[in-house]
Amino acid sequence: xxxxxxxxxxxxxxxxxxxxxxxxxxxxxxxxxxxxxxxxxxxxxxxxxxxxxxxxxxxxxxxxxxxxxxxxxxxxxxxxxxxxxxxxxxxxxxxxxxxxxxxxxxxxxxxxxxxxxxxxxxxxxxxxxxxxxxxxxxxxxxxxxxxxxxxxxxxxxxxxxxxxxxxxxxxxxxxxxxxxxx
Numbered sequence: 001x002x003x004x005x006x007x008x009x010x011x012x013x014x015x016x017x018x019x020x021x022x023x024x025x026x027x028x029x030x031x032x033x034x035x036x037x038x039x040x041x042x043x044x045x046x047x048x049x050x051x052x053x054x055x056x057x058x059x060x061x062x063x064x065x066x067x068x069x070x071x072x073x074x075x076x077x078x079x080x081x082x083x084x085x086x087x088x089x090x091x092x093x094x095x096x097x098x099x100x101x102x103x104x105x106x107x108x109x110x111x112x113x114x115x116x117x118x119x120x121x122x123x124x125x126x127x128x129x130x131x132x133x134x135x136x137x138x139x140x141x142x143x144x145x146x147x148x149x150x151x152x153x154x155x156x157x158x159x160x161x162x163x164x165x166x167x168x169x170x171x172x173x174x175x176x177x178x179x180x181x182x
Contacts (some may be wrong), residue, residue, distance in 0.1 A: 013154065026144035031139050039134035043163035047126035049121050056117040060110050067106050071099065 075095075146157045157165070 007150050008126065011078075016154040020153045022152050023153070024146060027143065031143050031146075033140070034135060034139050038132055041135075042128050042132050045124055045131075049124055052117060052124075056114060059113060063110065067102065086129065 148160075151158055
């Protein structure tokens with residue numbers, strides 16, 4: 001891509017532009033890989049959150065099955081005919097009361113487990129979000145730094161250089177004005 005010329009300054013600028021272009025391509029490739037790594041981390045965190053939700057569902061289903069099996073076993077232990085004949089209303093009321101208490105305990109246990117899992121999922125999601133934001137910020141900083149270095153190599157002033165010069169000129173203008181007034 002170098003221009004064919006005998007002027008050594010033009011050749012030197014062309015060489016610097018070519019080096020800067022190569023450096024910029026390398027930096028872009030690195031930045032692209034960093035972005036891919038960040039998206040992979042977010043994907044992994046998302047899968048972990050999904051797995052935690054499925055695990056929570058399976059744990060609740062397992063507890064429900066155990067509770068149901070225990071209730072059936074207790075019901076089989078009862079001597080139905082004699083109790084039903086002697087005090088049917090009281091028997092049914094006792095069974096409903098016992099079942100109601102066990103159901104409330106099971107519901108509370110499920111609520112507690114769900115709240116704990118929800119808290120853990122929210123924490124992981126927040127952590128993944130922070131990681132992604134930090135990676136994006138780091139990527140932006142790397143690209144800005146690489147562009148500034150490439151511009152510096154080819155002799156172009158950076159935004160910071162221009163701002164510094166503007167501040168110096170303003171300061172000198174003020175000093176000249178002060179000297180004129182004196």
